[in-house]
Amino acid sequence: MSFISLKFAAFVIILLIVYYLVPKKWQWLLLLLASYYFYLCTGIKNMGYILVTTLTTYGAAVFIENNARVQKEYIKANKESLSREEKKVYKASMKKKEKWMLFLCTVINIGILAYFKYANFSIAYLNLFKLHVMGSTDFIGFFDLILPLGISFYTFQSIGYLVDIYYGKYEAERNIFKYALYVSYFPQIIQGPISRFNELASELYRGASFDIMRIRSGFYRVMWGLFKKLVIADRLSPFVQTSMEMREEYSGFYLILTLFFYSMQIYGDFSGGIDVALGVSEMLGIRVAENFERPFFSKNIAEYWRRWHITLGTWFRDYIFYPLSINKGIINLGKRCKGLNEGFGKRVPIYLPMIIVWITTGMWHGAESKYVVWGLLNCLFIIIGTEIKPGCEKLNEKLGLKEASLLLKLIRVVKTFWLMAFLRVFDIAEDTKAGFETLGLVFKGWKNFDINVIFNELKLPKEEFIVAIIALIVLFSAELLQRKEGLRSRIFKLPIPCRWLILGGLIFIVVVYGSYGMGYDAKQFIYLQF
Amino acid sequence: MDELIKILKSYHPEVDYEKESGLIDKKIFDSFDIVSIVGELMDEFDIEINAEHMVPENFNSAKAIWDLIVRLQDE
Structure with missing residues (x-):
């Protein structure tokens, strides 16, 4: 059921009428039924995948929370008898169970997503490898795959919830039907925003007059x-x-x-x-949650990405960028690099996770190398922007341009808009090569x-x-x-x-x-x- | 606390850290600043900051950051 259809309009009108007729305490249940009906309209096969995501993340969250509770109660009960070291060992063993559950559930759900998004992409590359390296034309056949509607959005939303429970940011939802509504809430399931449980849940369950x-x-x-x-x-x-x-x-x-x-x-x-x-x-x-904040008025690419598809950006920041950048291995790598060059070492824990985030962002947009190139170019421009910022500020000072001046803001807005416009060529070109060729063509044939x-x-x-x-x-x-x-x-x-x-x-x-x-x-x- | 203020000042000297309580909410610190500051805090105070601590409440003011440091040193 497309948002742009009379069927959807009728669906919303009927829902609104019934929604405000039923008692507030049952409104969330009506929303769940409506959301499942909406999703069912996309095809019965898709239901299986959203159910798997709902059940696995719900179960894993409850397991993790129960485990953490047992751990706290045990420590509390044996506060006097356990030494600091024994407490540490016990905590580590319990945390290990939680980590495994988080890992398993993430693998299942990202696995489903990856299967739909990247199976044929991988086969294409395997076939290329067979042809060019092994000289074989015995190609592997492609799967007949149709991406279940909204799978990227609800998978990310559910995994974000699970990670938050693992970090103990808030309590797990014990009512599976309420949780199912959080995963399947129909207005946002097909193209976001990717909401956080602590922000959306209370909105969904409290009811409205x-x-x-x-x-x-x-x-x-x-x-x-x-x-x-x-x-x-x-x-x-x-x-x-x-x-x-x-x-x-x-x-x-x-x-x-x-x-x-x-x-x-x-x-x-x-x-x-x-x-x-x-x-x-x-x-x-x-x-x-809002997903856009007038992105075309951004003064640099980093700011642009804080204002475009905001909830995806913050998802990548919180669940990939931060964990990677403060990961012991990456920090130690940075320290080792400081031995070679202080400035370079300082940048490693920031730029390395950023490159990984941008490759992932590219892959999220599509299972094609052109999206990876697009992601890496975005990353490159952000890094260049960060590195030349002090130099640019000095230059502006010499030129008498104040940071707050309208002219400078305008120049930056126009520059950011066009940089992003040029990068988007990879969206509409057939592949990476065609993308670069198109950029070359921009500079030809102006007279005609x-x-x-x-x-x-x-x-x-x-x-x-x-x-x-x-x-x-x-x-x-x-x-x-x-x-x-x-x-x-x-x-x-x-x-x-x-x-x-x-x-x-x-x-x-x-x-x-x-x-x-x-x-x-x-x-x-x-x-x-x- | 003085060591902390010194670190924070090296990123944004213009901020009054005694009064400011919206370092994240007001977008004074971006994610680059946060990651760099966290790296320095771990070295300076010999603490381990994990992804679970990376929430705005822990970084919105110098006091909140200091409380986090004290909490992690006690653990």
Whole structure:
């Protein structure tokens, strides 16, 4: 069931009616039923995988917590009789059991995810190895695999929960049905955000009273999400696709425009989908973590990644980057490297985990080498940015440019936007080689630009082009307005006729200027494939 | 505490560590700062900081960091 369908709209309306009719204490159960129905609509086969993840992480969390409790009680009961050393040995043996459980459960769940995402990727490389090294053409056949919807998101969310229980950050959920809701909550299951249990659980279980203001606010957000998805992303999609297919013929400025429009397309698509998810959640009285914070206003790539797909970034930071960077082995490696060079040694515990995180981030986005290259290039630019920062600050001082100056901020924002736009070429190119070739083509054929080619050859007719530009101006203005205060809180301060005018206008624009047409089928959200 | 303030000052000298209680929440320290500071704390105070200690509450102020150090030294 796509977010962009009448079926989904009907599903949400019916759910909202029933949700506010049932007593608060049963609302979470209704949400669980609704979430399972929603997920069932994606195919009955998928249910098995989400059930395995739910049951294994639930069981492992309870085991770990019980084990930790037994350990604490034993230490407390034998406080006087046990020596410090005996306590240490006992704690270590109990922690070992927890570690094993964490490891086993993580292997099972990451194993399922890896099987779906990387089995065919591995086979392709094995076949290449057979051909080039062994000279054999006896290739291994590919699996017929369809990635279960949202598997990356719910797997990460569940493993994050399990790790937090292992660290003793909060108590494990003992009610398996409540836990199942945390894993399967329908607005966020297909493309995030990846929520933390301590933030989402209480929201899901506490129940909510009907509040027309909240419904209205959530509805605004849903419409804004549809605007981004249908008016911007889906309108630009045919142009981006065609332009990439014809890039040899139409390079130079056409490709610059393609990279710009693709940045807008993916932002409209992903953040639009998140707006729909968060808007629906808001109508249900459930606050979910934000996933975007106006990323195109970032002044460097590191900041960009703190503002784009925020919950994935913080997941990688907390569960991969931090554990690796303060890992004894890596710290000792850093110390050894300090012997060679002080500065280099200091950087090892930071840059080495960062490289691993970025390779993982690339792999998360897709089982292709181009995504690994994309990840590593992101990492490289962040490292370069960090290393040249002091030099740049000195240079700016000499040039008389103050850190807080608008000009400097603008230069940095534009630079970050275009760096990210260029890196995104690996998203839309067929493979790594094609990605680099496309970047080369950007610098060719600038003299041949003719705007009519965009209208006639590249599937963005003049009228569509004008609508897209106006929609992007609206988007940019809205984002700019959000700098100091949320857009909706600004709107709600306006007189009633103005509010109705804005809402009516938004609905009108989405209905009339949404990228529909004959036999229209809303494009799948790009992030569904991840 | 003085040794701690000295370490923190080497990263962000502009911060008033006596008063500041939002080092993480206000994004004064980024993850690079945190990792580097943690490395120095482990060396300076002979403690073992694990991933489970990497929560904002432990790093939001100099006092919170000091409390963590004392707690880990006692363990």
